[in-house]
Amino acid sequence: MSDSQRRLPAGGRLDRKQKVSFTFDGRPMWGLAGDTLASALLANGVETVARSFKYGRRRGIVGHGSEEPNAIVQLGSGAATVPNLKATQVELYEGLEARSVSGWPNLDVDVIALLGVFARFLPPGFYYKTFMAPARLWMTYEHFIRKAAGLGRAPQNPDPDRYDKINRHCDVLVIGGGPAGLAAAREATRQGSRVILVDEQSEMGGSLLSLGGSEADAAQLQWRDQTLAELEASVDVLLLPRSTAFGYYDHNFVGILERLEDHRGLTSPGRPRQRLHRVRARQIIMATGAQERPLVFANNDLPGVMLASSVRTYINRYAVIPGQRLALCTTNDNAYQLALDWQEAGCDIAVIADTRPEAEGVLPRLARERGIDVRTGTAIIEASGRKCVSGALLAPIHAGGKSLTGPATPVECDLIATSGGWSPVVHLSSHTGIRPIWDDEAIGFVPGPHADGPVAVGSAQGIYCPLACVEQARTEGAAAALRAGQGAGESSSPSPDIIAALEEPAQALFLVPHTKTTSRAPSQFVDFQLDVTAAAIELAAREGYESVEHVKRYTALGFGTDQGKLGNINGVAILADTLNQSIADTGTTMFRPAYTPVTFGAMAGGEVGDLFDPERYTAMHRWHSEQGAAWENVGQWKRPWYFPVAGESMEEAVQRECLAVRNSVGILDASTLGKIDIQGPDAAEFLTRVYTNSYLKLAPGKCRYGLMLHEDGMIFDDGVTACLGESHYLMHTTTGGAAGVLGWLELWRQTEWPELQVYFTSVTDHWATATLSGPNARKVLARVCHDVDLSDEAFAFMDWNSATVAGVPARIFRISFTGELSFEVNVPANFGRHVWERLMEAGKEFNITPYGTEAMHVLRAEKGFIIVGQDTDGSMTPDDMGMDWIVGKNKSFSFLGKRSLERSDTRRTNRKQLVGLRTVEPNEVLPEGAQIVNTPDQAVPMAMQGHVTSSYFSPSLGRSIALAVVKGGRNRLGEKVFCPLADGRNVAAVICQTVFYDPDGERQHV
């Protein structure tokens, strides 16, 4: 059928002068400005838009909004391609390229449908029944299923577009711009509230945009225009069209995705494509509307079976008539409006099958007056047709809706529209865990009660009459304003200013009975996207699944990208009926964010690339960079990993740096170590409580190494603390632990020991630290520091001194992490690079060598010094690390963690203990994390004895060294153990002491 036959000559919210060309699966077509992709496809006579998930059945467009389960498309190609969009929500733009995401090799010839290969494999619960064993084949299955399932393809290249994020606050957030939302927003605005009104469509109005040309409809549209104009004129209102409130989170926090440019093209150079609004609202009004429920009958998935309200929308809003001869099946008065509009458009109506015993409302009577064949007590029980609908079977249905009362008769038609009533859109209101509750009168789930949260208005609350919607929304709008602190709670205009036809009660009907039983009748689809049938739900119930959540997972009902917006309520109702219980007792599954998919781009916003995470640089960063340093990320810090000279590999660079420190002198940027300035008369007492050792007798000018334990006795930080003066200390923490340690200190001071006078200040960034290490360290320092005697006698190991270094006031700490003679020179950060460069000059004669974190790690491992977080893992006590010597057992105060060291578990002798490992083959460097077993010839799983925590090749020793934790390891010195590796080898190693180099520690005392 050509476009001219399907596009009505007049009407619609379209710009008829502006033709828009696009392609679908490569076929060129055109539509009009104002079309969605779906309306344009219908106008072009496209019937089949997808192949179904399991059976490869033809599927057509069913809906007109976010509920659409079938018309899932991929837009464009290359880096900007977007998968899994609903054609009903894609606004048409010039040059749009859309492809269906299912069907192989194409929609017309689908191999899966031809062979029927999947139907046999995919009964309900197929995940469990078919793919559980053998588990190793799952990857193969999954690959095939994903390809066949039509899930679209994610782009492979970086997104060319920019995205934006904004935080917002308002008094009243109204979600949904239909009649209820407009009325509530206007009322709140009149009360003086700052209002945000958000709606997912391109223009505000919701269901009003689908109205036809009748007098009542025209009046409603006029009301919409006036109301919107009033909102637009107010400075206190922010209108967000093309924006989806996708998630409702705690304390009235709402995520909104605004599609700024999606309707203009695939990419938006120079402008943000989408914007994420993070809204904190004082009050929220959910005017999310209701979705029409399709009726479930045999072959109801044939292209040409659509929702009544959607057909009406296509006629009135898009001027597209998706057929020539309509058969309508309804359980309510509302759908009659479609029949009237259809007739108005000049097309035939085969029949209106009304499932209710009688229909005497305003609209049904009007339909009869217009000569339409209205048959009450009748249902469409089956659609017929090969590629699309060519007819329907009608049958008389019992008033209870559970059985037929007579034989079926065929009727010719090319479009079947159905209405099973309305389901309030409760998704958003249940995002925080509030279960929706069944409302018999509304025949749907309505939002459950929120303690402090949103209020639902209009059809979202099960109020379907536009008149009542507007009235309730106005009342709630005023009430919300009052709760937000504006107005007096009185609605501003007393009488309803909207007109609508009154409707008779609807019938609750979910599964239309067939002449055959459900299991034998042609498939009656509940969830179109995942091919879940009524028979599958009944089967699940027969197999013992009774909880709706279990049935959901067993049948995959509602698991599609549409989250089962159309099928869930029908599915729940069919389950309830099968289990012979009420829908209220059966309950519904929960909905989670996002209501519709949100792009990763919008989630990330501007926080991509260099702005993904802040980087911290030391004062000497640029110098390192100029030397071509390779970087290691330590938390947010960038630290030089090693400094390769021309042509050097990492291994060669690290070995050279290590040997330079051992044989002459090296220089390390240690600025990133955490530094906390601690002052107050009780500082020493406080330190003694949080460290395992005592600081009460630490004199000014002296440093002490300490271990910090959590109350469970496990090491969580270590470092050197210097006594700067009376009641004044400088604590060093690990680079990564600085923030956590500060919080820990504050915790104890504020909560348990508020009587202690002690104050903490983070000074990490205030100081730059250059560590000179090696036998020539003193000689280098002496060239730029003249006001302090650097000799071993005057400036002993673990002392610190104030000094002038390269003309800059400095603190020099004589502490060592390499085992060599070391001076850590701390200067105010702004002098960092200056002092570093003077030290490099001073060291030229000794071939001073900058070294990075890797060499530092090798050097400290040669000495058996632990790194907290590498050699410990949160389950290591001081004794496990062989550091019992640092635990002050006789301190008067029971320091943090002390009591835990006496627990039966921490006293076990077979705990994992830190030991050294020497591989039997000296060049074999064990991988860190390698597991340790006693003998390799055991059955898998082997009995694990421990694991390797640090492992390097030591250039000073000319062999590999490793630190490891081994059960009872300190009593196993000299024993041989094995490390089974991933490549199948078993590497033999001998347990040894942890100190590999200079075991007596003489080198740091020179």
Next chain:
Amino acid sequence: MLQIYCPYCQELREEEEFSPSGEAHIARPRDPESLSDEQWGDYLFFRKNPRGLHREMWHHSAGCRRYFNVERDTVSYVIARSYPIGEDPAGAMVEGHDHE
């Protein structure tokens, strides 16, 4: 995303500024050495984890750096109040008040 009132800053601020610090009102035993392993284990490891009202400690880590207590419903996440360390509005709430 919670919104938390800091009793020191006296402002309602975003959750991003705070870090949770576990159950409130757990006093460190005065003399840990006098406790049995079981008693010490209770202090260390056992927490109420109620369904309903719960008192918990929060740290305004990206703000004033003060610790304070919050009375929060673990089902609805509604925060009844925030109060400084050292205050104990005893009896003001029914701990773990059940919801269903």
